[in-house]
Amino acid sequence: MSRRVIGIVMNGVTGRMGYRQHLVRSILAIREQGGLPLGDGEVLWPEPILVGRSAHKLKEIADRHGLTHWTTDLDEALAHPLAEIYFDAQLTQVREQSIRRAVAAGKHIYTEKPTAESLDAALELARLARDAGVRNGAVQDKLFLPGLLKLKRLVDSGFFGRILSVRGEFGYWVFEGDWQEAQRPSWNYRAEDGGGMVLDMFPHWRYVLDGIVAPVRSVYAHTTTHIPARVDEQGRSYRATADDAAYGIFELEGGITAQINSSWAVRVDRDELVEFQVDGTEGSAVAGLRECRFQHRAATPKPVWNPDLAATESFREQWQRVPDNAEFDNGFKVQWELFLRHVVTGSEYRWDLLEGAKGVQLAELGLRSAREGRRLDVPDLAL
Numbered sequence: 526m527s528r529r530v531i532g533i534v535m536n537g538v539t540g541r542m543g544y545r546q547h548l549v550r551s552i553l554a555i556r557e558q559g560g561l562p563l564g565d566g567e568v569l570w571p572e573p574i575l576v577g578r579s580a581h582k583l584k585e586i587a588d589r590h591g592l593t594h595w596t597t598d599l600d601e602a603l604a605h606p607l608a609e610i611y612f613d614a615q616l617t618q619v620r621e622q623s624i625r626r627a628v629a630a631g632k633h634i635y636t637e638k639p640t641a642e643s644l645d646a647a648l649e650l651a652r653l654a655r656d657a658g659v660r661n662g663a664v665q666d667k668l669f670l671p672g673l674l675k676l677k678r679l680v681d682s683g684f685f686g687r688i689l690s691v692r693g694e695f696g697y698w699v700f701e702g703d704w705q706e707a708q709r710p711s712w713n714y715r716a717e718d719g720g721g722m723v724l725d726m727f728p729h730w731r732y733v734l735d736g737i738v739a740p741v742r743s744v745y746a747h748t749t750t751h752i753p754a755r756v757d758e759q760g761r762s763y764r765a766t767a768d769d770a771a772y773g774i775f776e777l778e779g780g781i782t783a784q785i786n787s788s789w790a791v792r793v794d795r796d797e798l799v800e801f802q803v804d805g806t807e808g809s810a811v812a813g814l815r816e817c818r819f820q821h822r823a824a825t826p827k828p829v830w831n832p833d834l835a836a837t838e839s840f841r842e843q844w845q846r847v848p849d850n851a852e853f854d855n856g857f858k859v860q861w862e863l864f865l866r867h868v869v870t871g872s873e874y875r876w877d878l879l880e881g882a883k884g885v886q887l888a889e890l891g892l893r894s895a896r897e898g899r900r901l902d903v904p905d906l907a908l
């Protein structure tokens with residue numbers, strides 16, 4: 526076995542996503558499994574080079590996990606002799622400048638979504654990466670979740686017949702921060718800091734719909750701020766200037782209607798924090814993060830509307846589970862492995878910065894639709 530070391534500059538590892546999903550559950554998990562096999566007896570060994578604003582937080586993370594490379598200076602990290610990839614899980618607002626510096630330093634780019642705050646900036650980053658000849662990718666983790674992989678299996682098998690509609694429910698109660706601490710960072714609720722439901726979740730809905738059902742062709746969104754004041758990490762109250770809920774209707778290619786509610790001010794009466802129901806002429810399915818249930822046309826009950834009688838059957842018991850049929854790894858890790866292979870072997874990789882820009886496009890159009898109160902077309906993007 527020969528070991529090929531690849532240095533990854535990881536920015537934002539003190540944050541929720543950067544630490545838990547990317548550093549611990551992806552990169553360190555790849556090391557724990559002995560590296561990433563490349564074939565021909567070669568193993569890829571990711572070496573994190575942590576970068577951020579707080580020396581003591583970085584040192585603490587490095588010590589906890591036995592890592593040796595960390596710095597508060599981005600240029601120093603990019604100049605590290607092992608560094609080949611730059612990864613960004615910072616606050617969205619500060620991402621663009623860091624990615625620009627990494628591209629200029631010739632690094633391959635992998636980044637959290639949204640890839641930038643505006644479509645122009647997202648496209649510019651994709652162009653810069655293309656022109657510099659560096660490989661690039663944007664996180665689209667939901668595509669690699671067991672529940673959505675099972676849904677994709679149903680779509681690919683032709684199970685649905687003609688797909689008619691998609692209805693998505695996403696959300697949970699995010700505490701206001703006064704009598705119970707909020708479970709999300711306060712910047713998420715401030716527009717001036719790049720927060721907001723649309724900017725956060727529409728990039729996900731774009732690749733989920735495009736990648737599993739059909740390309741998104743138009744958007745109508747109604748947004749609101751249900752909770753106008755919250756309390757931040759320091760216990761200070763602040764005004765929530767960003768949308769905390771978005772009610773979106775999307776037209777997809779082939780005349781499919783998708784409707785997705787996204788809210789941080791809703792209490793969960795679902796099996797999972799996100800669920801998508803897909804209805805087709807031949808059958809329907811409900812997919813969450815892990816599970817996917819389906820009902821075939823031949824097993825569809827025939828309820829008759831009669832408010833005078835109690836329901837005589839349990840509708841939820843009339844669905845079957847899609848079996849696992851495979852081992853499902855962490856979705857973030859699966860995508861990291863595909864990206865790392867792409868970087869070192871040139872294997873196919875579809876989820877690049879242009880795909881990431883499509884997510885920013887849908888968020889931007891969604892916000893504009895909400896402001897103007899009208900439906901907007903989603904034009905094709907090209908570099």
Ligand SMILES: NC(=O)c1ccc[n+]([C@@H]2O[C@H](COP(=O)([O-])OP(=O)(O)OC[C@H]3O[C@@H](n4cnc5c(N)ncnc54)[C@H](O)[C@@H]3O)[C@@H](O)[C@H]2O)c1
Nearest residue numbers: 537538539540541542543614615616617619637638639710
């Ligand atoms: N793929 C997903 O499912 C998913 C989920 C949540 C968040 N995200 C994305 O990940 C990114 C990070 O989100 P998070 O929830 O981990 O946020 P977080 O607040 O927990 O972490 C933010 C990180 O950015 C760093 N940072 C750099 N400059 C900063 C500044 N000026 N102000 C504040 N922080 C700064 C922080 O130190 C920290 O490491 C965002 O772009 C977000 O959209 C993705």
